[in-house]
Amino acid sequence: MLKSFLSLFADTPAPALSASDAEFAIAVLLVRLARADGTYGTQEQARIDRVIAARGGLSPWEAAELRARAEEAESAAPDTVRFTRVIKDGIPYEDRIQVIEALWDVAFADHSRDAEEDALIRLTASLLGINDRDSALARQRVEAGRA
Template structure:
């Protein structure tokens, strides 16, 4: 009976856990870049550079990963598909580093829109990063960007 009910609600899409860690991370970075409804060249360059650095990719490989994640992210109903993969595959330290990367993408335009703040507040617990650690990650990014001073 339970299997019948599960099959009723199952879509014909690929299973939800079918994304790799790299795609999940790229999808969240793209989501962060689009949170304010503007995905400009600076944000795109930041996402591509982060993907290169995080996964030791060439620029062509980062672009391929970006494009794959972009297509999947735009079709996703929510972020849980991606955050679940990240939460299960990354250590706490890696997840905090990911929060820094997400904050970097959000802040690359030197503005914080309410939608960006809301996304970051929602993503932190989904990837098992506390509010304190997320705020500290944001401050480190701002310091590197010269917004807070040393």
């Protein structure tokens, strides 16, 4: 699956995207965000597992396996654009807002808000075509749910 996913970015005609491609790209972005501040701990890993399990209806074991594959892909990927493109092409706007909520959820997992994470979420929202208002509302919903 990882090999086929990464082949989406080769200079060949793009194959049709599946929902699993978009979900994998989301998992990679969640890992990238969790690593953005230079620390990647068990709290963030557990939060990523919960988010991707809930999104995909996966068992905890399946979610951890998907996260492990996403960690590998994130380490090998030079940029964020390739993943946001898959998401933007694969899911509707309203669901992309939920991706921003998932990113904020992971960003708050370690109970701190870092400039690197904020910047990556702003970049991701822009690349996903999410306007500033909807992005801010997504963050506020996540913050309100954590109170």
